[in-house]
Amino acid sequence: MKKILAIAAVAALTAGVSAYAANPFSDVSTSDWAYQAVSDLSDQGIVEGYPDGTFKGQQNMTRYELAQIIARLMAKEDQLNAEQKATVDKLAAQYADELANLGVRVANVEKKLGNVSWKGDARLKYENTNHKSYEPKEVPVDPKQPNGEKKNEWVATADKGETYGARIRLNATAKVSDQVTVKSRIATNLDFVKGSNGQVTFDRLHVVYKPAESLTLDAGRTGMTLGNAVYDDTFDGVVADFGMGPVDLQAGYGRARGFDFDAYANAEFAFAQAGFNVTENVKVGGFYAKTLDKQGHKFWGVSASADVEGFSLNGDYVVSEQKVDNKKPKFWNVGLSYGEVDTDKVGSFTVGVHYYDVDNDHLFEKNGAEFGFINAKFWEAQLGVAVLKNVELNANYGFHAEDKASKKDLGTAWNVSLNYAF
Numbered sequence: 001m002k003k004i005l006a007i008a009a010v011a012a013l014t015a016g017v018s019a020y021a022a023n024p025f026s027d028v029s030t031s032d033w034a035y036q037a038v039s040d041l042s043d044q045g046i047v048e049g050y051p052d053g054t055f056k057g058q059q060n061m062t063r064y065e066l067a068q069i070i071a072r073l074m075a076k077e078d079q080l081n082a083e084q085k086a087t088v089d090k091l092a093a094q095y096a097d098e099l100a101n102l103g104v105r106v107a108n109v110e111k112k113l114g115n116v117s118w119k120g121d122a123r124l125k126y127e128n129t130n131h132k133s134y135e136p137k138e139v140p141v142d143p144k145q146p147n148g149e150k151k152n153e154w155v156a157t158a159d160k161g162e163t164y165g166a167r168i169r170l171n172a173t174a175k176v177s178d179q180v181t182v183k184s185r186i187a188t189n190l191d192f193v194k195g196s197n198g199q200v201t202f203d204r205l206h207v208v209y210k211p212a213e214s215l216t217l218d219a220g221r222t223g224m225t226l227g228n229a230v231y232d233d234t235f236d237g238v239v240a241d242f243g244m245g246p247v248d249l250q251a252g253y254g255r256a257r258g259f260d261f262d263a264y265a266n267a268e269f270a271f272a273q274a275g276f277n278v279t280e281n282v283k284v285g286g287f288y289a290k291t292l293d294k295q296g297h298k299f300w301g302v303s304a305s306a307d308v309e310g311f312s313l314n315g316d317y318v319v320s321e322q323k324v325d326n327k328k329p330k331f332w333n334v335g336l337s338y339g340e341v342d343t344d345k346v347g348s349f350t351v352g353v354h355y356y357d358v359d360n361d362h363l364f365e366k367n368g369a370e371f372g373f374i375n376a377k378f379w380e381a382q383l384g385v386a387v388l389k390n391v392e393l394n395a396n397y398g399f400h401a402e403d404k405a406s407k408k409d410l411g412t413a414w415n416v417s418l419n420y421a422f
Contacts, residue, residue, distance in 0.1 A: 117172070183207075236254045267297075271290075288300045299319060351381075360375035387418075
């Protein structure tokens with residue numbers, strides 16, 4: 001949602017709280033339709049501008065920014081009527097995680113939300129794959145003489161697959177104190193093709209400690225992301241995050257349980273990464289990681305992202321220091337998307353396309369792609385649409401996949417899913 005529209009809605013919510021106030025922002029003139037709302041809320045201390053004295057009302061408002069406004073509204077509850085208080089309470093429940101990350105303690109948040117808050121999601125997903133792989137083999141020059149002269153030829157092995165299943169996840173957040181939060185997630189996956197009933201597991205169970213506004217310590221079975229989405233899965237260990245202004249530093253030690261390869265899944269693992277907001281809409285970052293077993297597999301990467309007028313451009317470049325065929329494997333990707341799905345706004349959508357170039361290395365089975373093409377170049381298209389409130393339809397299509405060794409076509413893959421939030 002555009003910031004100016006969100007502010008207008010908040011102004012309507014707080015109508016009658018304050019009198020007319022002077023406008024402090026250089027880019028909001030007295031002729032603007034939202035002038036009164038912006039100036040009133042600025043005078044109340046509910047909205048703030050940028051250091052250069054501007055408001056930038058045409059930019060999209062993030063959930064974090066809106067949570068800040070909700071926190072300030074909660075601090076002024078004694079000035080709201082019963083209907084306004086009820087609306088603020090609903091907003092507080094919807095943005096509970098963001099408020100917790102802000103360390104907000106105003107107007108007895110726990111009395112509104114309870115010490116434990118719950119939310120969850122469910123997904124129905126169908127996936128169809130027609131992957132191929134190629135191996136060099138000796139075959140007869142003349143098929144009629146199988147014992148005769150041989151030649152080397154790339155031989156394809158098909159790996160067709162069809163899956164249809166469901167996933168349900170339930171998140172719980174418990175406030176222990178002003179600085180300590182316990183979070184957990186219960187998940188189960190059902191396979192309707194194989195008839196699996198699914199197994200209920202705790203795929204998240206961790207403690208978040210925030211000793212200072214700029215420092216967060218997260219310990220237990222949590223989640224960890226490297227780059228834009230080089231790795232985005234379960235991590236058993238400790239993660240420290242330090243943010244100050246445009247710079248964010250993160251380091252962790254533990255085990256990356258989400259890796260889809262046996263060689264490193266149980267190895268002790270350490271990483272460090274940094275992110276820097278070049279401007280409000282442009283971010284760059286880099287990471288270094290190493291397994292702490294005898295193999296000592298090291299890899300590093302850089303990433304960048306930019307958002308301009310509804311368009312989002314992002315990419316990653318990753319190098320593994322463990323050589324394969326006398327060279328360091330690498331992969332890179334770049335993607336462009338437009339729009340953003342807001343499940344509170346039916347019809348909102350996002351559409352995009354990514355290109356991937358992935359070398360042959362088990363590490364790169366987790367590369368941010370929807371489909372697992374390895375040692376290949378391929379494209380992926382994505383579509384997401386809010387079809388109902390709290391219901392999103394997603395579709396992904398992998399195409400033009402080429403095996404880098406044989407230069408052969410690897411086939412296509414696609415999926416479609418319905419995602420429900422509750």
